[in-house]
Amino acid sequence: MRINLPLHVQQIIHTLEEYGYEAYAVGGCVRDSLLGRRPQDWDITTSAKPEQVKALFMHTIDTGIEHGTVTIMMERTAYEVTTYRIDGEYEDARHPKEVTFTADLYEDLRRRDFTINAMAYNETHGLVDAFDGIKDLHEGCIRCVGDPRERFTEDALRMLRAVRFAAQLGFTVEESTRQAIRALAGTIEKVSAERIQMELGKLLVSAHPQEIRMAYELGLTNVFLPEFDVMMQSEQRSRHHMYTVGEHTIHALMNIRADKVLRLSMLLHDVAKPACETIDADGNAHYKGHPQVGAKMAEEILHRLKYDNATIDQVCRMIRYHDDRPQLSERTVRRAMNRIGTENLPLLFEIKRADILAQSLYEREEKLAYVDTYEALYKQILSQGDCVTKKDLAVNGKDLIAMGMKPGPQIGAVIDELLEIVMDDPTQNTKENLLVLAHKIRTPFI
Numbered sequence: 221m222r223i224n225l226p227l228h229v230q231q232i233i234h235t236l237e238e239y240g241y242e243a244y245a246v247g248g249c250v251r252d253s254l255l256g257r258r259p260q261d262w263d264i265t266t267s268a269k270p271e272q273v274k275a276l277f278m279h280t281i282d283t284g285i286e287h288g289t290v291t292i293m294m295e296r297t298a299y300e301v302t303t304y305r306i307d308g309e310y311e312d313a314r315h316p317k318e319v320t321f322t323a324d325l326y327e328d329l330r331r332r333d334f335t336i337n338a339m340a341y342n343e344t345h346g347l348v349d350a351f352d353g354i355k356d357l358h359e360g361c362i363r364c365v366g367d368p369r370e371r372f373t374e375d376a377l378r379m380l381r382a383v384r385f386a387a388q389l390g391f392t393v394e395e396s397t398r399q400a401i402r403a404l405a406g407t408i409e410k411v412s413a414e415r416i417q418m419e420l421g422k423l424l425v426s427a428h429p430q431e432i433r434m435a436y437e438l439g440l441t442n443v444f445l446p447e448f449d450v451m452m453q454s455e456q457r458s459r460h461h462m463y464t465v466g467e468h469t470i471h472a473l474m475n476i477r478a479d480k481v482l483r484l485s486m487l488l489h490d491v492a493k494p495a496c497e498t499i500d501a502d503g504n505a506h507y508k509g510h511p512q513v514g515a516k517m518a519e520e521i522l523h524r525l526k527y528d529n530a531t532i533d534q535v536c537r538m539i540r541y542h543d544d545r546p547q548l549s550e551r552t553v554r555r556a557m558n559r560i561g562t563e564n565l566p567l568l569f570e571i572k573r574a575d576i577l578a579q580s581l582y583e584r585e586e587k588l589a590y591v592d593t594y595e596a597l598y599k600q601i602l603s604q605g606d607c608v609t610k611k612d613l614a615v616n617g618k619d620l621i622a623m624g625m626k627p628g629p630q631i632g633a634v635i636d637e638l639l640e641i642v643m644d645d646p647t648q649n650t651k652e653n654l655l656v657l658a659h660k661i662r663t664p665f666i
């Protein structure tokens with residue numbers, strides 16, 4: 221079994237070996253190389269202590285010295301080199317209370333979560349696979365190293381990691397590992413939101429985001445995203461739909477490009493449907509106001525999961541407008557561009573299409589044709605260079621002051637009115653014309 225180690229990794233390993241230490245590429249990079257996937261990053265495990273590693277390389281950063289990790293910079297690429305270690309007892313299913321360094325590679329591999337993540341490789345010794353990781357890799361199986369209950373009790377995040385790896389690799393979770401998750405799912409409550417966000421994020425942008433269903437079935441989402449469980453349990457009595465809110469959401473996730481904002485938007489676009497449901501006299505469900513309420517709920521959820529403000533803003537905007545359906549004319553689409561933000565519309569079109577394709581076949585062609593026309597109008601307006609925001613207007617506040625207006629809030633009101641005029645009729649957007657109009661707006665009775 222041969223792996224092509226990148227030059228930098230070979231250099232780091234050779235240097236450590238020259239000085240009498242052992243060193244191996246380990247974990248995700250070995251797993252991904254064996255699968256023919258491009259590793260995200262290359263981690264190295266070594267018998268050398270952090271101080272000994274630091275002494276051998278020019279540019280190092282103390283990333284997590286107390287846990288044995290030193291980052292080595294090689295031509296701007298970072299490599300994490302971690303000393304063989306045994307994780308002590310875990311506190312609150314979160315952090316190891318202490319780590320002990322060891323001279324034994326086997327001990328280091330044994331602390332790792334899954335067999336496919338517990339393999340090491342170097343050119344001197346080839347592949348070290350003490351827990352049959354290769355077999356599980358061939359079988360497409362996520363299996364804990366050792367007793368799953370013990371391993372999940374040490375660190376509850378591993379339960380979500382199991383689902384995340386299944387989603388990334390298209391693997392199944394081995395039965396006793398799965399049973400242990402079912403039994404211990406509630407304990408993920410103790411894990412920090414930051415760590416959960418990281419794994420949930422990777423699950424969502426993976427090749428198989430539908431595996432969020434497994435996180436639901438095993439009881440994990442119930443702890444950190446109970447809103448998803450409510451969606452999974454909400455039927456939709458509407459001819460537009462054929463799935464529960466949750467299954468519709470899962471299909472929409474599968475229909476959209478693997479991008480953080482898009483996948484999060486799809487995950488939460490209908491989060492408020494259960495709360496907004498009303499049933500009419502004929503027994504049909506309606507969900508009036510769910511995009512607005514959903515945007516608010518999503519804000520809370522994403523805040524709780526410690527997402528950054530830029531992501532929260534963008535996702536909430538997508539949710540607020542996912543069902544926005546302006547009448548299709550140049551004037552109304554210019555207004556939509558103003559309302560939603562020109563740069564956000566391409567994402568919104570993707571969301572609308574993914575949403576429609578996860579609904580029933582009822583009027584599907586018409587719904588898709590609507591989005592096509594919407595997008596065509598949007599592109600036409602862009603190519604015309606029509607004004608859709610204040611900053612595209614041929615006059616600004618300074619021009620109005622120069623014309624003799626007093627600085628103050630009324631300038632803003634005049635600008636707003638000019639923008640309305642120009643969005644109706646782009647030919648009005650000349651400085652000369654707008655100054656005349658501004659004058660009229662300011663003195664309406666003359």
Ligand code: ATP
Pocket residue numbers: 246247248249260261263331332333334337338375377378422
């Ligand atoms: P990715 O492609 O996301 O980087 P990865 O397998 O490299 O996947 P990381 O989270 O970067 O995952 O962790 C690197 C390695 O460290 C893992 O392959 C595994 O061996 C070990 N590891 C990481 N987190 C844990 C954990 N919570 N418990 C046990 N071992 C872990």
Ligand code: MG
Pocket residue numbers: 248260261
């Ligand atoms: Mg990694």
